[in-house]
Amino acid sequence: MIKEYIENWSGEVNTLVIGATPEEGGSRRFSVKIGGERTLPFLFKEALLPFKPVIAYEIWDIEPIDWATALSKYYGDVWGNTLEWADKLIREYKAELLCLKLAGAHPEIGKDLDEIVKLLEGLLKKVDIPLIIIGCGDVQRDNFILPLCSQILKNERCLIGEVNQDNYKTLTAAVLADGHSIIAQSPIDINIAKQLNILISDMGLPLERIVINPTVGALGYGLEYTYSIMERLRLAALNNDRVVASPFICFVGQESWRVKEATTPEKEFSRWGSEWRRGYLWELITAGALLQAGANILVMRHPKAIEKIKEYIDKLYEFKIN
Amino acid sequence: MEKFKVTFYPDHKTVEIQKGQSILSAALAAGIYINSNCGGEGICGRCKIILRKGEVFTQPSGRLSWEERKHNYYLACLTTVQSDLEVEVPEESRLSFEKLAVEEIALRFKGFYEKPESIETTQSILDEVFVHSPLATKLYIELPPPNLNDRVSDLERLYREIRKRHEIPIIQTCLTNIRSLGHLLRNSDWKVTVTLGKRDGVVEIVLVEPNNTSLHNYGFAFDIGTTTICGELIDLNNKKILGARAIYNKQTVFGPDVITRIIYGSQADGLEKLHHAVVDGMNEIIQELIQEEKIDLNNVTCVLCAGNPTMIHLLLKIEPTYLRREPYIPVANFIPTIRASETGIKINPRGLLFCLPGVSSYLGGDIVAGVLSCGMYKEEGICLLIDIGTNGEIVLGNRDFLVGCSASAGPAFEGSGVNYGMRASGGAIQKVKILPNADKVEFSTIGNIPARGICGSGYIDILAQMLMTGVIDRSGKIRWEDHPRIKQRELEKEFIIAFKEETNLDSDIVITETDIENLKRAKAAIFAATSVLVKHMNLDLKQIEKVFIAGGFGSYLNIQNAKLIGLLPDLEERRFIFVGNSSLIGASYVLLSHQAMQRAEELAHKITYFELSVDHSYMEEYMAALFFPHTDISRFPNLKGMI
Numbered sequence: 012m013i014k015e016y017i018e019n020w021s022g023e024v025n026t027l028v029i030g031a032t033p034e035e036g037g038s039r040r041f042s043v044k045i046g047g048e049r050t051l052p053f054l055f056k057e058a059l060l061p062f063k064p065v066i067a068y069e070i071w072d073i074e075p076i077d078w079a080t081a082l083s084k085y086y087g088d089v090w091g092n093t094l095e096w097a098d099k100l101i102r103e104y105k106a107e108l109l110c111l112k113l114a115g116a117h118p119e120i121g122k123d124l125d126e127i128v129k130l131l132e133g134l135l136k137k138v139d140i141p142l143i144i145i146g147c148g149d150v151q152r153d154n155f156i157l158p159l160c161s162q163i164l165k166n167e168r169c170l171i172g173e174v175n176q177d178n179y180k181t182l183t184a185a186v187l188a189d190g191h192s193i194i195a196q197s198p199i200d201i202n203i204a205k206q207l208n209i210l211i212s213d214m215g216l217p218l219e220r221i222v223i224n225p226t227v228g229a230l231g232y233g234l235e236y237t238y239s240i241m242e243r244l245r246l247a248a249l250n251n252d253r254v255v256a257s258p259f260i261c262f263v264g265q266e267s268w269r270v271k272e273a274t275t276p277e278k279e280f281s282r283w284g285s286e287w288r289r290g291y292l293w294e295l296i297t298a299g300a301l302l303q304a305g306a307n308i309l310v311m312r313h314p315k316a317i318e319k320i321k322e323y324i325d326k327l328y329e330f331k332i333n
Numbered sequence: 334m335e336k337f338k339v340t341f342y343p344d345h346k347t348v349e350i351q352k353g354q355s356i357l358s359a360a361l362a363a364g365i366y367i368n369s370n371c372g373g374e375g376i377c378g379r380c381k382i383i384l385r386k387g388e389v390f391t392q393p394s395g396r397l398s399w400e401e402r403k404h405n406y407y408l409a410c411l412t413t414v415q416s417d418l419e420v421e422v423p424e425e426s427r428l429s430f431e432k433l434a435v436e437e438i439a440l441r442f443k444g445f446y447e448k449p450e451s452i453e454t455t456q457s458i459l460d461e462v463f464v465h466s467p468l469a470t471k472l473y474i475e476l477p478p479p480n481l482n483d484r485v486s487d488l489e490r491l492y493r494e495i496r497k498r499h500e501i502p503i504i505q506t507c508l509t510n511i512r513s514l515g516h517l518l519r520n521s522d523w524k525v526t527v528t529l530g531k532r533d534g535v536v537e538i539v540l541v542e543p544n545n546t547s548l549h550n551y552g553f554a555f556d557i558g559t560t561t562i563c564g565e566l567i568d569l570n571n572k573k574i575l576g577a578r579a580i581y582n583k584q585t586v587f588g589p590d591v592i593t594r595i596i597y598g599s600q601a602d603g604l605e606k607l608h609h610a611v612v613d614g615m616n617e618i619i620q621e622l623i624q625e626e627k628i629d630l631n632n633v634t635c636v637l638c639a640g641n642p643t644m645i646h647l648l649l650k651i652e653p654t655y656l657r658r659e660p661y662i663p664v665a666n667f668i669p670t671i672r673a674s675e676t677g678i679k680i681n682p683r684g685l686l687f688c689l690p691g692v693s694s695y696l697g698g699d700i701v702a703g704v705l706s707c708g709m710y711k712e713e714g715i716c717l718l719i720d721i722g723t724n725g726e727i728v729l730g731n732r733d734f735l736v737g738c739s740a741s742a743g744p745a746f747e748g749s750g751v752n753y754g755m756r757a758s759g760g761a762i763q764k765v766k767i768l769p770n771a772d773k774v775e776f777s778t779i780g781n782i783p784a785r786g787i788c789g790s791g792y793i794d795i796l797a798q799m800l801m802t803g804v805i806d807r808s809g810k811i812r813w814e815d816h817p818r819i820k821q822r823e824l825e826k827e828f829i830i831a832f833k834e835e836t837n838l839d840s841d842i843v844i845t846e847t848d849i850e851n852l853k854r855a856k857a858a859i860f861a862a863t864s865v866l867v868k869h870m871n872l873d874l875k876q877i878e879k880v881f882i883a884g885g886f887g888s889y890l891n892i893q894n895a896k897l898i899g900l901l902p903d904l905e906e907r908r909f910i911f912v913g914n915s916s917l918i919g920a921s922y923v924l925l926s927h928q929a930m931q932r933a934e935e936l937a938h939k940i941t942y943f944e945l946s947v948d949h950s951y952m953e954e955y956m957a958a959l960f961f962p963h964t965d966i967s968r969f970p971n972l973k974g975m976i
Contacts, residue, residue, distance in 0.1 A: 176808060177810070180812070200956060202953075202956040202957045202959070202960070202964045203956070205964050205965075206807070206808055206959075206960045206964050209807055209960070209964075210806050210807060210808055213806060213807065
């Protein structure tokens with residue numbers, strides 16, 4: 012019999028905790044741990060993969076009017092009210108991690124700063140699970156709003172983002188002061204991902220508090236390119252390059268639900284079949300592939316896709332031996 | 334189409350131009366060369382002009398300050414003619430013309446350079462001495478007049494006398510010379526001076542003149558760079574360099590790099606304009622130098638050019654299009670000797686033009702000259718030649734093999750495409766020290782005169798010092814906010830190197846984040862090309878024994894700082910040898926020695942060209958090098974903890 016080949020990696024992915032319990036100075040009921048892998052995804056025979064990948068439900072601070080009808084079927088009743096939306100996710104869908112995108116802060120929508128502050132304070136009271144907070148994508152506005160969010164959520168050990176190579180200083184300083192972790196976004200580029208981590212850690216934020224968003228594409232939209240970048244980063248981490256040993260966050264929902272294959276109604280393309288099924292499958296398959304690439308946090312939208320991917324993760328973890 | 338008159342001041346030159354054309358093209362038509370590093374795209378902001386009178390249309394540009402806009406400044410490339418105009422071209426918008434310091438010339442000629450301060454041991458860069466045999470020699474001959482016993486023809490008589498002095502197998506003479514020979518010999522009482530030129534394997538009688546002019550025989554060696562043209566006037570009899578000049582290549586107005594020039598040259602009239610721009614520049618250098626030395630143009634008998642293949646194609650007005658198209662083939666690498674006058678170069682009308690042979694479409698005679706002058710082709714250990722110019726050329730090898738490549742680096746280290754950049758000449762900030770917290774910036778200029786700008790070696794020092802003091806982060810962005818030396822502009826920050834009072838200008842001398850970005854790209858291209866080439870040959874940088882550094886840096890280059898920014902590999906300082914403008918040195922050797930020309934031809938055949946653009950690892954290496962000193966700090970182990 013041929014002996015099974017076991018690779019002995021010298022490095023490991025950083026372990027990162029999201030959410031702080033009362034004992035830890037926060038107000039979350041529990042915290043979520045990610046990372047810590049000492050080998051490539053799901054090779055349980057090879058080395059330790061201590062923590063399961065986690066799913067974060069994506070919610071917005073405003074009504075996401077351009078979300079697909081396949082999604083409004085589930086959330087349409089609550090998504091005018093972010094707090095109720097969050098509540099429903101926790102109660103009905105057993106969400107353990109929320110990813111709040113402050114889309115309303117964008118200058119084009121121009122949501123009032125007071126409203127955002129009020130929303131965050133409300134969320135902090137209403138919801139007791141760990142939080143991820145994402146800006147609106149407008150650099151100037153994010154640099155103004157996100158440090159404020161960081162302050163409001165002080166000691167809750169959130170994951171806040173995103174920063175990129177041209178704009179990382181303001182938020183890094185805020186996150187450093189308030190005890191959160193940061194999302195470092197790079198444009199599908201292994202070098203820029205590494206450079207950004209160096210820049211952030213040069214400012215004093217420990218590497219252990221960085222999550223990399225490698226930028227992903229949906230199935231059929233450059234997924235394989237994303238995949239190989241993630242794989243290369245992970246291989247570098249396992250070869251003991253500490254600078255890139257960060258866990259990955261992948262915005263699966265956002266990418267999957269903007270491709271025409273996920274949303275075009277059946278009546279326009281009868282051969283494509285029902286959009287109700289097609290949409291969530293698109294998100295599910297994208298998520299599945301990214302898990303194999305090494306994703307640690309999947310930010311997703313469709314409850315059914317999330318349910319299935321959780322089952323998939325659980326099944327894979329049945330092989331866990333250590 | 335309506336036409337309008339545009340008059341330029343202070344030149345008082347008027348040109349008629351169609352409505353809607355840009356002021357930049359009007360200036361070109363008037364023979365006025367305005368800075369335009371971006372090739373007229375409105376990006377570089379160097380083509381500022383002042384409108385005195387007339388109507389124009391213009392596009393908004395962040396490159397003009399409010400102050401400038403108030404005083405009727407416009408960018409010549411973005412502004413079109415809508416009526417008769419009067420336009421003033423300020424000095425800073427013109428392509429400049431500079432004289433090299435005499436000491437610098439002397440150093441160049443000897444082949445020794447003032448040792449860069451941080452290098453401990455100086456080594457001779459040339460130990461092979463080529464036999465003095467200029468490519469054009471003059472010979473004074475007193476012929477025995479013919480008589481009934483010696484009835485050899487005039488021409489054969491001339492050959493016979495030449496051969497009495499030199500063992501020359503084949504001699505050629507063109508019809509023009511033969512036609513005038515009969516009268517000339519008899520009218521000059523059989524006393525003539527013959528100019529012999531080496532045309533490939535053949536010796537040619539270039540010129541027959543009455544009387545003895547053999548004491549006056551001069552030639553020009555040129556290094557034709559994408560951004561800079563350097564020329565030297567050499568006394569071919571005694572090998573003395575009489576003077577040197579450097580100017581920015583006027584082709585810059587048509588684009589900053591070889592690719593944009595090739596594209597421009599493929600358009601209608603484009604080739605013609607590029608050709609004239611380079612020949613004009615060379616003629617200016619020739620005129621200036623011969624006037625200064627009071628030399629008769631007729632006694633300048635040859636010109637030798639070293640340049641990259643694109644430059645040589647454009648000089649000779651050869652279609653450059655195919656250099657850029659796969660599989661990247663030049664029309665000619667080995668250019669036969671021709672008459673300089675055929676290209677419009679003004680020396681003796683029958684004088685010769687030699688071009689150093691090139692290797693491939695992007696590795697030219699300038700690099701062959703560099704290899705020749707640094708002598709790496711004789712070394713036993715592995716050597717590296719890094720020529721830091723608009724194209725960064727790298728040659729790796731020793732006496733057994735030579736392989737070279739070329740990477741497009743941009744002209745930043747030549748002082749172009751950066752806001753206060755300039756050539757390494759008088760007034761250029763060349764050495765900089767930034768004290769902790771940037772409380773003070775100490776600098777010295779070439780010639781110790783008030784600062785006018787910053788040259789390549791100055792930029793290397795500045796970047797390294799900014800990194801070490803923490804003014805910039807490792808991606809090159811300015812980190813600090815409130816500091817007397819840091820100013821926030823509309824789109825970026827800038828750092829003041831010299832306050833207005835310390836300069837010769839009306840403004841502070843600054844480095845902007847865009848400048849840093851351009852310098853970073855240049856250094857990344859050069860470092861990536863070096864690593865790819867070394868890896869391709871299955872070597873490790875550590876195995877390299879000597880690194881020759883060439884480039885227009887004047888006489889100073891701080892190796893440690895160049896390593897800190899990741900331009901040069903992290904090797905011990907003793908391995909680095911700074912050779913300055915190796916292309917010009919090589920060119921002058923060849924001009925003075927036919928033997929050196931033969932060596933250059935051998936080298937051009939010997940160097941193997943490695944095409945970076947088809948090597949997939951180059952882009953990867955380049956991206957990784959876009960960081961200070963490098964994304965992978967393990968490649969710079971000795972710098973750990975310094976940044």
